[in-house]
Amino acid sequence: MAETHDLFVTRIYRxxxxxxxxxxxxLEAVAMSLSMDDVAGLRWCDKHGYPGYTSYASLNDLPWRFPEFERLVKLxxxxxxxxAKxxxxxxxxxxxxxxxxxxNVMPEGGSHTSHIHPNSVISGTYYVAVPEGAGPIVYEDPRLGFHMAAPPRKKNAPEAFKSHVHFSPKVGTLMLWESWLRHEVPLNRAEGNRISVSFNYCLG
Incomplete structure (x- = not known):
């Protein structure tokens, strides 16, 4: 009698x-205001070729500055x-x-290439504005670099067997994942801004 075991789970929380x-x-109003007024952030985006706007490198105290973000963090x-449980x-x-x-305020034509979030244990994104047709978030199988000569998966393979899995968020969606998991945001083909709040959690 033969049996198989599904091991080494990569769990995504939605x-x-x-x-x-x-x-x-x-949150949308504050985000749009920052995207026009955060000079340091806009300068960083321009220098690094980041499409749209992010406060990633300019403002590290949003929950202290704005009660809207403080309420979001509590949620x-x-x-x-x-x-974590x-x-x-x-x-x-x-x-x-x-x-x-x-x-993050990503206009039409913007994207975010594949990356991870070092020095944290849980990372995630909360979606504030998702125009129709906005790109999904895509997660990559963390074992992909070790597949060597493995044949490609069938297009209709179950989700757990895919090398890349797409999640299409809506306004109010929260996505959480372990920070080592590589992910990306494909080209935003929607008219209008895709607005999100990204974050990292450590243990304390």
């Missing part, structure tokens, strides 16, 4: 509609803890703590 519509509108905290981590009295948080 929750929809985690924040009230009023908070989304407020995400609950989900980060639930996710699903991962069966031995937290040893600690809990996930938001270490950094930044805004």
């Amino acid at each position: 929750a929809d509609d985690i924040a009230p519509a009023k908070l989304n509108r407020e 995400i905290d609950k989900h980060a803890l639930a996710y 699903q991962l069966h981590w031995d937290l040893r009295g600690m809990k996930p703590v938001c270490d950094s948080l930044w805004v």
